[in-house]
Amino acid sequence: MDYVLAALVGCFIALGIYLLLSRSVIRMLLGMVIFGNGVNLLIFTAGRLTRDIAPIIPPGLAQPDGPIANPLPQALILTAIVIGFAMFSFLLVLAFRAYQSLDADNTDTMRLTEPVDEPNPPLSY
Amino acid sequence: MEDLALPPAMIETATAAADWVLVLPLVLSLMGAALLLMLRKSGGLSFVLSVIVLCGVIACDISLLLRVLDGGPLSMTMGRWLPPFGISFAADIFGAAFALTSAVVTLVVLVYAESERDPEAERDNFPSLVLLLLAGVTGSFLTGDMFNLYVWFEVTLIASFGLIVLGGRPIQLDAAVKYGFLNFLATTFFLLSLGLTYGLLGTLNMADIMRVAPSANPAAMAGIAALLLLAFGIKAAAFPLNAWLPASYHAPSVVVSALFAGLLTKVGIYALFKSLVVILPASRDLLEPVLVAIAVGTLLVAPLGAIAETNLRRAIGFLVIGGVGAVLAGIAIPTLAGVSGAGLYIVHAIISMTAIYLVAGLIERWTGETDTRRMGGIYADNTPLSVLFFILVLATAGVPPLLGFWPKLLLVQAAVGEGGWSGGVIAVALLVNAVLTLIAGSRLWAHIFWRPAPETGATAPRAGKRVAYGAAGGLVALIVVAGLWPNPLFEAVRLGAPDLLNPARYVAAVGLAGETP
Numbered sequence: 244m245d246y247v248l249a250a251l252v253g254c255f256i257a258l259g260i261y262l263l264l265s266r267s268v269i270r271m272l273l274g275m276v277i278f279g280n281g282v283n284l285l286i287f288t289a290g291r292l293t294r295d296i297a298p299i300i301p302p303g304l305a306q307p308d309g310p311i312a313n314p315l316p317q318a319l320i321l322t323a324i325v326i327g328f329a330m331f332s333f334l335l336v337l338a339f340r341a342y343q344s345l346d347a348d349n350t351d352t353m354r355l356t357e358p359v360d361e362p363n364p365p366l367s368y
Numbered sequence: 369m370e371d372l373a374l375p376p377a378m379i380e381t382a383t384a385a386a387d388w389v390l391v392l393p394l395v396l397s398l399m400g401a402a403l404l405l406m407l408r409k410s411g412g413l414s415f416v417l418s419v420i421v422l423c424g425v426i427a428c429d430i431s432l433l434l435r436v437l438d439g440g441p442l443s444m445t446m447g448r449w450l451p452p453f454g455i456s457f458a459a460d461i462f463g464a465a466f467a468l469t470s471a472v473v474t475l476v477v478l479v480y481a482e483s484e485r486d487p488e489a490e491r492d493n494f495p496s497l498v499l500l501l502l503a504g505v506t507g508s509f510l511t512g513d514m515f516n517l518y519v520w521f522e523v524t525l526i527a528s529f530g531l532i533v534l535g536g537r538p539i540q541l542d543a544a545v546k547y548g549f550l551n552f553l554a555t556t557f558f559l560l561s562l563g564l565t566y567g568l569l570g571t572l573n574m575a576d577i578m579r580v581a582p583s584a585n586p587a588a589m590a591g592i593a594a595l596l597l598l599a600f601g602i603k604a605a606a607f608p609l610n611a612w613l614p615a616s617y618h619a620p621s622v623v624v625s626a627l628f629a630g631l632l633t634k635v636g637i638y639a640l641f642k643s644l645v646v647i648l649p650a651s652r653d654l655l656e657p658v659l660v661a662i663a664v665g666t667l668l669v670a671p672l673g674a675i676a677e678t679n680l681r682r683a684i685g686f687l688v689i690g691g692v693g694a695v696l697a698g699i700a701i702p703t704l705a706g707v708s709g710a711g712l713y714i715v716h717a718i719i720s721m722t723a724i725y726l727v728a729g730l731i732e733r734w735t736g737e738t739d740t741r742r743m744g745g746i747y748a749d750n751t752p753l754s755v756l757f758f759i760l761v762l763a764t765a766g767v768p769p770l771l772g773f774w775p776k777l778l779l780v781q782a783a784v785g786e787g788g789w790s791g792g793v794i795a796v797a798l799l800v801n802a803v804l805t806l807i808a809g810s811r812l813w814a815h816i817f818w819r820p821a822p823e824t825g826a827t828a829p830r831a832g833k834r835v836a837y838g839a840a841g842g843l844v845a846l847i848v849v850a851g852l853w854p855n856p857l858f859e860a861v862r863l864g865a866p867d868l869l870n871p872a873r874y875v876a877a878v879g880l881a882g883e884t885p
Contacts, residue, residue: 256560263549263553268545271549275549275552275553275556278553278556279556279559282556282559282560282563285560285563285564286559286562286563286566288567289563289564289566289567289568290566290567291567315566316566319515319562319563319566322515322519323518323559326519326522327556329522329526330522330525330526330548330552333526333529333548334548334549334552337529337533337541337544337545337548338545340533340536340541341541341542341544341545344536344538344541345538345541345542350545353542353545354542355538355539355542355543355619356539356542356543356546356615356616356618356619357615361678
């Protein structure tokens, strides 16, 4: 099972990076999300996969009865999902506003901060 | 199942009231941000409140620093779970000093922003977002847990997203797309390395990693360290990953640029410093040639970029990257002098990079231009401004007796003392960087102030408010005074640097000393 998930993590991250390399902001955004989910899956796999019971201590005992699943990776992923979703929402709104204001979804044409038509340094001053 | 003798997992005694000073700066700035969000329509009141909150944060940071100077690293663990299960906050001298410097700089920037604010402009959430940014930065400096560091990074990132688009001009949206994607990508790479760290070591508490990491597989740990280097290298704008910084820092309003330059790259470089030098020293040794190459590249490329640039704030953005290169030099040579120099340089860079952007804001206001080609001839018209800018150029280049000189001296000493090819290369790179920075800065100064004004339809000069000059001048005065009287800084560094190279006291403060892995 670990190997399957490891391969899946590899696919997610490869796909995410492939999409991040494209020029379209929306495709980059989708790549970011897939990359982020690949990382979440990696944390889950790195926290050891087991078929054990939930980490709940039965009444009357001082410690869990038998081996339990590790709850920490789930807590980590939950935090990462929440934060990643907030970032995704912001970047989605930003991409839409940029599309409205700059009339551009292509990063090659978004050149307001780094204009392309400037002369080379010795000629420019 | 038989009864195992389990070690205690819960803290039985309440945290001493005095230890709360460790989290108070965070609590104050987060609560202040929430309060100001509610009062965003209240006009001048929100400014007054934010100044009060910031003074409280500074007071807490000072008392924290005094406690750490007095009694060594201080730690507090949340939720009654003992470390490594509970989330720890831990302050050493460097972390506390950076937190204090950041808070002071934030206060100055807030005063400057209020004095330069257009009274007709609608009220935004500026003070609230600034406090949130400070909370994220302070949290990154004071946390003792890697996952918690990730969370504080994201708090900083969300606040900075808000600040960079504040005003919503098209150029800001363009800058925000670049800034946003690159920084989000960096934190995702950081998260990736955290997942691998947890899988390998089973812990994310910094002190616990320091104990466990030496017995882990060195090749795997080197991979993790390389991923951390990539993630924090993007954050700090180290050499091959620096293109986003000059592309985005000049777009928002000048106060936001100043805050970003002062705080954000410093958080990245501090995280890099802490994770490679303090937490994973063995893995750092494997990466040494890479670190030397990155440090030298950053030191040389940054001032060359500043020389080539004609947009004032973009040129200063390259100077910010040069400052990152100096700290990288300290990471590449982690001797006592190197670590001290890098720590001192972060303090210097927080102050002087903020100050130089504030002065650039005054210049832009005076000339009404952002391009140095259309500036000129204000040497005699505005003498205070030309003096402020020139002092800052000297401080950035590291000319004595300003603050920038002392950390560079320590770094060059460390590089020379190291011997070997890497030390020599870094020493030469540091000196070349100083000369090139001086050329870049004096070229900017000559273009803006010295040469005759160009024959364009020059707008009438608009002087900034006295308070704005006072705010920028105050930071410059701090640089001069600290440069002329550096003994307290050296004393703090002398006490703090050994703790970074031998973190036994830090580990003991978090409460993990007695156990074996």
